[in-house]
Amino acid sequence: MSRIGKTPVKIPKGVTVTAKGQTLSVKGPQGNLDFEVPAAIQFKVEGENITFTRTGESGEVRALHGTARAMTANMLTGVSVGFTRTLDIVGVGYRAAVKGDVVDLTLGFSHPVSYKLPAGVKAEVDKDGKLHVKSASKALLGQVASDLRSFRPPEPYKGKGVRYLNEKITLKEGKARGKGK
Known part of the structure:
Protein backbone atom coordinates (compact mmCIF):
# COMPACT_ATOMS: atom_id res chain seq x y z
CA MET A 1 0.00 0.00 0.00
CA SER A 2 1.05 3.55 -0.58
CA ARG A 3 2.09 5.12 2.70
CA ILE A 4 0.65 8.44 1.59
CA GLY A 5 -2.47 7.00 -0.07
CA LYS A 6 -3.59 4.83 2.84
CA THR A 7 -3.58 7.71 5.34
CA PRO A 8 -7.09 9.15 5.73
CA VAL A 9 -7.62 12.87 5.09
CA LYS A 10 -9.28 14.78 7.93
CA ILE A 11 -11.93 17.31 6.90
CA PRO A 12 -11.37 20.66 8.70
CA LYS A 13 -14.15 22.56 10.47
CA GLY A 14 -16.20 24.83 8.20
CA VAL A 15 -15.47 22.79 5.06
CA THR A 16 -18.14 20.80 3.21
CA VAL A 17 -17.23 17.89 0.94
CA THR A 18 -19.61 16.50 -1.67
CA ALA A 19 -18.99 13.51 -3.90
CA LYS A 20 -20.76 12.99 -7.22
CA GLY A 21 -19.47 10.00 -9.15
CA GLN A 22 -15.68 10.33 -9.28
CA THR A 23 -15.80 14.13 -8.73
CA LEU A 24 -14.89 15.45 -5.30
CA SER A 25 -16.14 19.00 -4.58
CA VAL A 26 -14.84 20.98 -1.62
CA LYS A 27 -16.33 24.24 -0.34
CA GLY A 28 -14.87 26.44 2.39
CA PRO A 29 -14.28 30.03 3.49
CA GLN A 30 -11.46 30.57 0.94
CA GLY A 31 -13.38 29.26 -2.09
CA ASN A 32 -14.56 26.16 -3.97
CA LEU A 33 -12.43 23.50 -5.65
CA ASP A 34 -13.21 20.33 -7.64
CA PHE A 35 -11.07 17.29 -8.35
CA GLU A 36 -11.80 14.43 -10.72
CA VAL A 37 -10.49 11.33 -8.91
CA PRO A 38 -8.99 8.81 -11.38
CA ALA A 39 -11.23 5.81 -12.14
CA ALA A 40 -8.70 3.35 -10.67
CA ILE A 41 -9.02 4.99 -7.23
CA GLN A 42 -12.08 4.60 -5.00
CA PHE A 43 -12.87 7.02 -2.16
CA LYS A 44 -15.32 7.21 0.74
CA VAL A 45 -16.40 10.25 2.72
CA GLU A 46 -17.07 8.96 6.24
CA GLY A 47 -17.85 11.54 8.92
CA GLU A 48 -14.74 13.72 9.28
CA ASN A 49 -12.44 11.57 7.12
CA ILE A 50 -11.93 10.73 3.46
CA THR A 51 -10.27 7.39 2.71
CA PHE A 52 -8.80 6.23 -0.60
CA THR A 53 -8.36 2.66 -1.91
CA ARG A 54 -6.96 1.45 -5.20
CA THR A 55 -8.33 -1.23 -7.50
CA GLY A 56 -5.04 -2.64 -8.80
CA GLU A 57 -1.37 -3.03 -7.98
CA SER A 58 0.30 -1.72 -11.14
CA GLY A 59 2.86 1.04 -10.78
CA GLU A 60 0.61 3.61 -12.40
CA VAL A 61 -2.34 2.85 -10.12
CA ARG A 62 -0.11 2.90 -7.03
CA ALA A 63 1.21 6.33 -8.06
CA LEU A 64 -2.33 7.63 -8.63
CA HIS A 65 -3.32 6.42 -5.15
CA GLY A 66 -0.90 8.76 -3.38
CA THR A 67 -1.53 11.56 -5.87
CA ALA A 68 -5.30 11.50 -5.36
CA ARG A 69 -4.90 11.62 -1.58
CA ALA A 70 -2.34 14.46 -1.74
CA MET A 71 -4.49 16.50 -4.16
CA THR A 72 -7.50 16.12 -1.86
CA ALA A 73 -5.47 17.10 1.22
CA ASN A 74 -4.19 20.20 -0.63
CA MET A 75 -7.74 21.12 -1.66
CA LEU A 76 -8.98 20.87 1.94
CA THR A 77 -6.10 22.99 3.23
CA GLY A 78 -6.61 25.51 0.41
CA VAL A 79 -10.31 26.13 1.00
CA SER A 80 -9.93 26.29 4.78
CA VAL A 81 -6.67 28.29 5.21
CA GLY A 82 -5.36 29.06 1.71
Missing part, protein backbone atom coordinates in the same frame (compact mmCIF):
# COMPACT_ATOMS: atom_id res chain seq x y z
CA PHE A 83 -1.84 29.04 0.31
CA THR A 84 0.62 31.94 -0.02
CA ARG A 85 3.78 32.25 -2.08
CA THR A 86 6.09 35.24 -1.58
CA LEU A 87 8.29 36.57 -4.36
CA ASP A 88 11.27 38.79 -3.56
CA ILE A 89 12.15 41.34 -6.25
CA VAL A 90 15.86 42.20 -6.07
CA GLY A 91 17.49 44.95 -8.13
CA VAL A 92 17.80 48.72 -8.30
CA GLY A 93 14.53 50.09 -9.70
CA TYR A 94 12.89 46.66 -9.80
CA ARG A 95 9.41 46.74 -8.29
CA ALA A 96 5.88 45.40 -8.51
CA ALA A 97 2.47 47.07 -8.31
CA VAL A 98 -0.95 45.44 -8.18
CA LYS A 99 -3.89 47.15 -9.88
CA GLY A 100 -7.04 45.04 -9.53
CA ASP A 101 -6.23 41.65 -11.05
CA VAL A 102 -3.16 42.85 -12.98
CA VAL A 103 0.41 42.76 -11.63
CA ASP A 104 2.68 45.41 -13.18
CA LEU A 105 6.37 44.57 -12.92
CA THR A 106 9.23 46.99 -13.55
CA LEU A 107 12.21 44.72 -14.14
CA GLY A 108 14.80 46.77 -16.01
CA PHE A 109 13.28 46.31 -19.45
CA SER A 110 12.41 49.27 -21.69
CA HIS A 111 8.75 48.56 -20.95
CA PRO A 112 6.76 47.48 -17.89
CA VAL A 113 5.57 43.87 -17.82
CA SER A 114 1.86 43.30 -17.08
CA TYR A 115 0.56 39.93 -15.90
CA LYS A 116 -3.18 39.27 -15.56
CA LEU A 117 -3.92 37.07 -12.57
CA PRO A 118 -6.23 34.11 -13.23
CA ALA A 119 -9.52 33.79 -11.36
CA GLY A 120 -9.02 32.61 -7.78
CA VAL A 121 -5.59 34.22 -7.33
CA LYS A 122 -4.94 37.46 -5.43
CA ALA A 123 -1.73 39.45 -5.09
CA GLU A 124 -0.48 42.27 -2.89
CA VAL A 125 2.78 44.13 -2.42
CA ASP A 126 4.00 44.93 1.10
CA LYS A 127 6.03 47.96 2.16
CA ASP A 128 9.31 46.03 1.67
CA GLY A 129 8.51 45.46 -2.01
CA LYS A 130 7.78 41.74 -1.64
CA LEU A 131 4.97 40.36 -3.79
CA HIS A 132 2.58 38.02 -1.93
CA VAL A 133 0.46 35.77 -4.16
CA LYS A 134 -2.48 33.95 -2.53
CA SER A 135 -4.86 31.24 -3.74
CA ALA A 136 -6.91 28.28 -2.54
CA SER A 137 -5.43 26.04 -5.26
CA LYS A 138 -1.83 25.03 -4.58
CA ALA A 139 -1.18 23.98 -8.19
CA LEU A 140 -2.56 27.23 -9.65
CA LEU A 141 -0.58 29.28 -7.12
CA GLY A 142 2.66 27.49 -8.03
CA GLN A 143 2.04 28.09 -11.74
CA VAL A 144 1.33 31.81 -11.23
CA ALA A 145 4.44 32.24 -9.04
CA SER A 146 6.53 30.42 -11.66
CA ASP A 147 5.13 32.62 -14.45
CA LEU A 148 5.96 35.80 -12.51
CA ARG A 149 9.48 34.54 -11.74
CA SER A 150 10.07 33.63 -15.40
CA PHE A 151 9.89 37.29 -16.51
CA ARG A 152 13.29 37.94 -14.88
CA PRO A 153 14.81 34.90 -13.11
CA PRO A 154 17.71 35.69 -10.76
CA GLU A 155 20.93 36.11 -12.69
CA PRO A 156 24.05 34.35 -11.35
CA TYR A 157 26.44 37.32 -11.05
CA LYS A 158 24.62 39.95 -8.98
CA GLY A 159 21.49 37.99 -8.05
CA LYS A 160 19.13 40.56 -9.56
CA GLY A 161 15.67 39.40 -10.60
CA VAL A 162 12.51 37.81 -9.21
CA ARG A 163 13.07 34.98 -6.75
CA TYR A 164 11.04 33.01 -4.28
CA LEU A 165 11.39 34.06 -0.64
CA ASN A 166 14.37 32.26 0.96
CA GLU A 167 15.55 30.89 -2.42
CA LYS A 168 19.31 30.42 -2.36
CA ILE A 169 21.14 31.80 -5.39
CA THR A 170 24.71 30.65 -5.87
CA LEU A 171 26.56 33.67 -7.19
CA LYS A 172 29.40 33.21 -9.65
CA GLU A 173 32.64 35.08 -9.36
CA GLY A 174 33.11 37.76 -11.99
CA LYS A 175 35.87 37.88 -14.56
CA ALA A 176 39.28 37.79 -12.87
CA ARG A 177 40.86 41.16 -13.54
CA GLY A 178 44.49 42.11 -13.24
CA LYS A 179 45.84 38.60 -12.65
CA GLY A 180 49.46 38.22 -13.67
CA LYS A 181 50.84 35.38 -15.71
Whole structure:
Protein backbone atom coordinates (compact mmCIF):
# COMPACT_ATOMS: atom_id res chain seq x y z
CA MET A 1 0.00 0.00 0.00
CA SER A 2 1.05 3.55 -0.58
CA ARG A 3 2.09 5.12 2.70
CA ILE A 4 0.65 8.44 1.59
CA GLY A 5 -2.47 7.00 -0.07
CA LYS A 6 -3.59 4.83 2.84
CA THR A 7 -3.58 7.71 5.34
CA PRO A 8 -7.09 9.15 5.73
CA VAL A 9 -7.62 12.87 5.09
CA LYS A 10 -9.28 14.78 7.93
CA ILE A 11 -11.93 17.31 6.90
CA PRO A 12 -11.37 20.66 8.70
CA LYS A 13 -14.15 22.56 10.47
CA GLY A 14 -16.20 24.83 8.20
CA VAL A 15 -15.47 22.79 5.06
CA THR A 16 -18.14 20.80 3.21
CA VAL A 17 -17.23 17.89 0.94
CA THR A 18 -19.61 16.50 -1.67
CA ALA A 19 -18.99 13.51 -3.90
CA LYS A 20 -20.76 12.99 -7.22
CA GLY A 21 -19.47 10.00 -9.15
CA GLN A 22 -15.68 10.33 -9.28
CA THR A 23 -15.80 14.13 -8.73
CA LEU A 24 -14.89 15.45 -5.30
CA SER A 25 -16.14 19.00 -4.58
CA VAL A 26 -14.84 20.98 -1.62
CA LYS A 27 -16.33 24.24 -0.34
CA GLY A 28 -14.87 26.44 2.39
CA PRO A 29 -14.28 30.03 3.49
CA GLN A 30 -11.46 30.57 0.94
CA GLY A 31 -13.38 29.26 -2.09
CA ASN A 32 -14.56 26.16 -3.97
CA LEU A 33 -12.43 23.50 -5.65
CA ASP A 34 -13.21 20.33 -7.64
CA PHE A 35 -11.07 17.29 -8.35
CA GLU A 36 -11.80 14.43 -10.72
CA VAL A 37 -10.49 11.33 -8.91
CA PRO A 38 -8.99 8.81 -11.38
CA ALA A 39 -11.23 5.81 -12.14
CA ALA A 40 -8.70 3.35 -10.67
CA ILE A 41 -9.02 4.99 -7.23
CA GLN A 42 -12.08 4.60 -5.00
CA PHE A 43 -12.87 7.02 -2.16
CA LYS A 44 -15.32 7.21 0.74
CA VAL A 45 -16.40 10.25 2.72
CA GLU A 46 -17.07 8.96 6.24
CA GLY A 47 -17.85 11.54 8.92
CA GLU A 48 -14.74 13.72 9.28
CA ASN A 49 -12.44 11.57 7.12
CA ILE A 50 -11.93 10.73 3.46
CA THR A 51 -10.27 7.39 2.71
CA PHE A 52 -8.80 6.23 -0.60
CA THR A 53 -8.36 2.66 -1.91
CA ARG A 54 -6.96 1.45 -5.20
CA THR A 55 -8.33 -1.23 -7.50
CA GLY A 56 -5.04 -2.64 -8.80
CA GLU A 57 -1.37 -3.03 -7.98
CA SER A 58 0.30 -1.72 -11.14
CA GLY A 59 2.86 1.04 -10.78
CA GLU A 60 0.61 3.61 -12.40
CA VAL A 61 -2.34 2.85 -10.12
CA ARG A 62 -0.11 2.90 -7.03
CA ALA A 63 1.21 6.33 -8.06
CA LEU A 64 -2.33 7.63 -8.63
CA HIS A 65 -3.32 6.42 -5.15
CA GLY A 66 -0.90 8.76 -3.38
CA THR A 67 -1.53 11.56 -5.87
CA ALA A 68 -5.30 11.50 -5.36
CA ARG A 69 -4.90 11.62 -1.58
CA ALA A 70 -2.34 14.46 -1.74
CA MET A 71 -4.49 16.50 -4.16
CA THR A 72 -7.50 16.12 -1.86
CA ALA A 73 -5.47 17.10 1.22
CA ASN A 74 -4.19 20.20 -0.63
CA MET A 75 -7.74 21.12 -1.66
CA LEU A 76 -8.98 20.87 1.94
CA THR A 77 -6.10 22.99 3.23
CA GLY A 78 -6.61 25.51 0.41
CA VAL A 79 -10.31 26.13 1.00
CA SER A 80 -9.93 26.29 4.78
CA VAL A 81 -6.67 28.29 5.21
CA GLY A 82 -5.36 29.06 1.71
CA PHE A 83 -1.84 29.04 0.31
CA THR A 84 0.62 31.94 -0.02
CA ARG A 85 3.78 32.25 -2.08
CA THR A 86 6.09 35.24 -1.58
CA LEU A 87 8.29 36.57 -4.36
CA ASP A 88 11.27 38.79 -3.56
CA ILE A 89 12.15 41.34 -6.25
CA VAL A 90 15.86 42.20 -6.07
CA GLY A 91 17.49 44.95 -8.13
CA VAL A 92 17.80 48.72 -8.30
CA GLY A 93 14.53 50.09 -9.70
CA TYR A 94 12.89 46.66 -9.80
CA ARG A 95 9.41 46.74 -8.29
CA ALA A 96 5.88 45.40 -8.51
CA ALA A 97 2.47 47.07 -8.31
CA VAL A 98 -0.95 45.44 -8.18
CA LYS A 99 -3.89 47.15 -9.88
CA GLY A 100 -7.04 45.04 -9.53
CA ASP A 101 -6.23 41.65 -11.05
CA VAL A 102 -3.16 42.85 -12.98
CA VAL A 103 0.41 42.76 -11.63
CA ASP A 104 2.68 45.41 -13.18
CA LEU A 105 6.37 44.57 -12.92
CA THR A 106 9.23 46.99 -13.55
CA LEU A 107 12.21 44.72 -14.14
CA GLY A 108 14.80 46.77 -16.01
CA PHE A 109 13.28 46.31 -19.45
CA SER A 110 12.41 49.27 -21.69
CA HIS A 111 8.75 48.56 -20.95
CA PRO A 112 6.76 47.48 -17.89
CA VAL A 113 5.57 43.87 -17.82
CA SER A 114 1.86 43.30 -17.08
CA TYR A 115 0.56 39.93 -15.90
CA LYS A 116 -3.18 39.27 -15.56
CA LEU A 117 -3.92 37.07 -12.57
CA PRO A 118 -6.23 34.11 -13.23
CA ALA A 119 -9.52 33.79 -11.36
CA GLY A 120 -9.02 32.61 -7.78
CA VAL A 121 -5.59 34.22 -7.33
CA LYS A 122 -4.94 37.46 -5.43
CA ALA A 123 -1.73 39.45 -5.09
CA GLU A 124 -0.48 42.27 -2.89
CA VAL A 125 2.78 44.13 -2.42
CA ASP A 126 4.00 44.93 1.10
CA LYS A 127 6.03 47.96 2.16
CA ASP A 128 9.31 46.03 1.67
CA GLY A 129 8.51 45.46 -2.01
CA LYS A 130 7.78 41.74 -1.64
CA LEU A 131 4.97 40.36 -3.79
CA HIS A 132 2.58 38.02 -1.93
CA VAL A 133 0.46 35.77 -4.16
CA LYS A 134 -2.48 33.95 -2.53
CA SER A 135 -4.86 31.24 -3.74
CA ALA A 136 -6.91 28.28 -2.54
CA SER A 137 -5.43 26.04 -5.26
CA LYS A 138 -1.83 25.03 -4.58
CA ALA A 139 -1.18 23.98 -8.19
CA LEU A 140 -2.56 27.23 -9.65
CA LEU A 141 -0.58 29.28 -7.12
CA GLY A 142 2.66 27.49 -8.03
CA GLN A 143 2.04 28.09 -11.74
CA VAL A 144 1.33 31.81 -11.23
CA ALA A 145 4.44 32.24 -9.04
CA SER A 146 6.53 30.42 -11.66
CA ASP A 147 5.13 32.62 -14.45
CA LEU A 148 5.96 35.80 -12.51
CA ARG A 149 9.48 34.54 -11.74
CA SER A 150 10.07 33.63 -15.40
CA PHE A 151 9.89 37.29 -16.51
CA ARG A 152 13.29 37.94 -14.88
CA PRO A 153 14.81 34.90 -13.11
CA PRO A 154 17.71 35.69 -10.76
CA GLU A 155 20.93 36.11 -12.69
CA PRO A 156 24.05 34.35 -11.35
CA TYR A 157 26.44 37.32 -11.05
CA LYS A 158 24.62 39.95 -8.98
CA GLY A 159 21.49 37.99 -8.05
CA LYS A 160 19.13 40.56 -9.56
CA GLY A 161 15.67 39.40 -10.60
CA VAL A 162 12.51 37.81 -9.21
CA ARG A 163 13.07 34.98 -6.75
CA TYR A 164 11.04 33.01 -4.28
CA LEU A 165 11.39 34.06 -0.64
CA ASN A 166 14.37 32.26 0.96
CA GLU A 167 15.55 30.89 -2.42
CA LYS A 168 19.31 30.42 -2.36
CA ILE A 169 21.14 31.80 -5.39
CA THR A 170 24.71 30.65 -5.87
CA LEU A 171 26.56 33.67 -7.19
CA LYS A 172 29.40 33.21 -9.65
CA GLU A 173 32.64 35.08 -9.36
CA GLY A 174 33.11 37.76 -11.99
CA LYS A 175 35.87 37.88 -14.56
CA ALA A 176 39.28 37.79 -12.87
CA ARG A 177 40.86 41.16 -13.54
CA GLY A 178 44.49 42.11 -13.24
CA LYS A 179 45.84 38.60 -12.65
CA GLY A 180 49.46 38.22 -13.67
CA LYS A 181 50.84 35.38 -15.71
